Amino acid sequence: MPDTIGGLSAVELTAAIRAKRISAREALAAHLDRVAEVNPVINAVVTLDPEGAQALAHHADQLTASGADLPPLHGLPMTHKDTNNTAGMRTTQGSLALRDFVPGTDDLIIARLKSAGVVTTGKSNVPEFGAGSHTFNDLFGTTTNPYAPTLSAGGSSGGVAAVVASRIQSIGDGSDMGGSLRIPASFCNVVGFRPSTAVIPMPSDVNAYAWLGRTGPMARTVEDIALFMSVTAGPDARVPHPAALDPEVFRSSLDTDMRGVRIGWSRDFGIGIPVEPEILEHLERQLAVFADLGAIVEEASPDFSEADLVFGNTRAMDFAAGLGPILERAGDVIKPEVHWNVNKGLALTAKDLIETAAARTRLELGVQEFFGRYDMFASPCAQVLPFDAALRYPASVAGVESETYLDWMRSACVLSATGLPVLSVPAGFSSAGLPIGLQLAGNHYSDMQLLRWGRAFEQQTGYAAVEPAVDATGSTTTAALTTA
Numbered sequence: 093m094p095d096t097i098g099g100l101s102a103v104e105l106t107a108a109i110r111a112k113r114i115s116a117r118e119a120l121a122a123h124l125d126r127v128a129e130v131n132p133v134i135n136a137v138v139t140l141d142p143e144g145a146q147a148l149a150h151h152a153d154q155l156t157a158s159g160a161d162l163p164p165l166h167g168l169p170m171t172h173k174d175t176n177n178t179a180g181m182r183t184t185q186g187s188l189a190l191r192d193f194v195p196g197t198d199d200l201i202i203a204r205l206k207s208a209g210v211v212t213t214g215k216s217n218v219p220e221f222g223a224g225s226h227t228f229n230d231l232f233g234t235t236t237n238p239y240a241p242t243l244s245a246g247g248s249s250g251g252v253a254a255v256v257a258s259r260i261q262s263i264g265d266g267s268d269m270g271g272s273l274r275i276p277a278s279f280c281n282v283v284g285f286r287p288s289t290a291v292i293p294m295p296s297d298v299n300a301y302a303w304l305g306r307t308g309p310m311a312r313t314v315e316d317i318a319l320f321m322s323v324t325a326g327p328d329a330r331v332p333h334p335a336a337l338d339p340e341v342f343r344s345s346l347d348t349d350m351r352g353v354r355i356g357w358s359r360d361f362g363i364g365i366p367v368e369p370e371i372l373e374h375l376e377r378q379l380a381v382f383a384d385l386g387a388i389v390e391e392a393s394p395d396f397s398e399a400d401l402v403f404g405n406t407r408a409m410d411f412a413a414g415l416g417p418i419l420e421r422a423g424d425v426i427k428p429e430v431h432w433n434v435n436k437g438l439a440l441t442a443k444d445l446i447e448t449a450a451a452r453t454r455l456e457l458g459v460q461e462f463f464g465r466y467d468m469f470a471s472p473c474a475q476v477l478p479f480d481a482a483l484r485y486p487a488s489v490a491g492v493e494s495e496t497y498l499d500w501m502r503s504a505c506v507l508s509a510t511g512l513p514v515l516s517v518p519a520g521f522s523s524a525g526l527p528i529g530l531q532l533a534g535n536h537y538s539d540m541q542l543l544r545w546g547r548a549f550e551q552q553t554g555y556a557a558v559e560p561a562v563d564a565t566g567s568t569t570t571a572a573l574t575t576a
């Protein structure tokens with residue numbers, strides 16, 4: 093058991109609150125103390141509402157004392173990703189265009205977390221409109237890595253990854269279109285999970301059928317990921333998708349036997365995606381963990397030859413639909429990467445969309461051919477190690493120049509294009525002590541089995557238990573904490 097409240101997992105902390113060993117107010121105090129201690133260094137929490145959180149924690153303690161049935165996340169303190177609308181609390185999406193926006197309702201994932209008993213405390217930093225896997229913006233500045241505070245924490249859920257890694261909180265809500273849960277998880281030595289389509293529904297007034305973007309969790313343990321999913325998964329009438337998983341699936345046992353599990357591993361996804369050599373060398377050594385558990389690991393990959401096309405055009409269409417109107421009224425304060433992505437979407441022709449649909453069909457046929465032979469796909473999560481936080485994005489990867497801000501994220505983007513559930517698990521550290529993540533993917537709606545396999549790896553390695561040595565000294569970033 094960790095020495096501090098902040099070191100407890102969500103499963104451990106909620107159990108302690110239910111057993112009255114720790115009060116919700118004590119949990120909140122530890123959370124706020126840790127924010128004060130490390131946020132001046134990492135700049136991960138950008139809005140904080142301590143008074144509102146204290147009222148919620150007080151109510152939680154009253155509920156505990158009453159003997160009533162307690163919800164699964166009862167008393168758990170949590171900041172929320174600033175792209176997820178939080179009723180009554182400023183939600184900026186990291187943009188000057190929304191610097192004063194206070195939504196009147198919660199996004200579905202936030203509403204379900206609140207119903208599950210979380211004590212909402214504030215918001216965590218994001219790149220503007222979640223565009224890119226490095227967390228910086230003109231409103232709040234840059235979030236940095238708890239393991240190396242001059243380097244990137246990843247993005248777009250970089251603030252979430254940093255608060256979980258630095259023991260501010262045990263779990264957090266994020267989102268993922270092109271790796272936004274997985275790349276920051278890899279950079280910050282935590283677990284990130286992108287669920288199957290509509291497992292956590294994302295209601296939209298613009299496109300209820302959108303499939304590329306997902307919301308999902310980050311945590312330091314796979315067990316906490318399953319706990320999060322058990323309270324946020326489940327259908328919603330506003331999202332017309334019939335295959336969402338019952339949340340009860342995520343309450344089943346995480347135990348598994350990996351003997352005979354067939355794993356395809358690829359260094360470059362079969363299409364020459366560049367990855368830094370040290371990452372590849374390290375991950376290939378880690379594959380022995382699965383072999384020791386009885387799994388069969390071979391070099392193999394789905395056919396990703398059209399995944400870049402599917403991802404690029406679908407993302408562009410989604411950006412144009414969702415952000416086009418904001419650009420029209422406030423484009424002068426929005427970063428050029430968002431302009432580029434929206435304009436690409438607006439320029440798509442009917443022919444482009446027809447070709448994209450056909451390419452997605454062929455991609456799915458290739459995915460199913462792969463899963464006819466293998467149970468799981470393993471790959472590098474990030475193509476690079478955490479990089480200088482002063483950069484907008486890496487100019488090159490393993491000697492290959494980046495043409496767009498998305499090129500260094502392709503390791504995550506091509507898997508997004510498949511729609512598969514994908515898990516990033518901590519897989520150790522580089523020679524310089526920087527976190528490295530392993531990316532695991534299963535077939536559609538095999539989400540719980542994927543978590544079981546990830547937990548089997550986690551139990552053999554225990555890398556997420558290695559804490560960063562971040563404290564309030566040696567600050568290299570400017571904190572931008574504001575009150576709600």
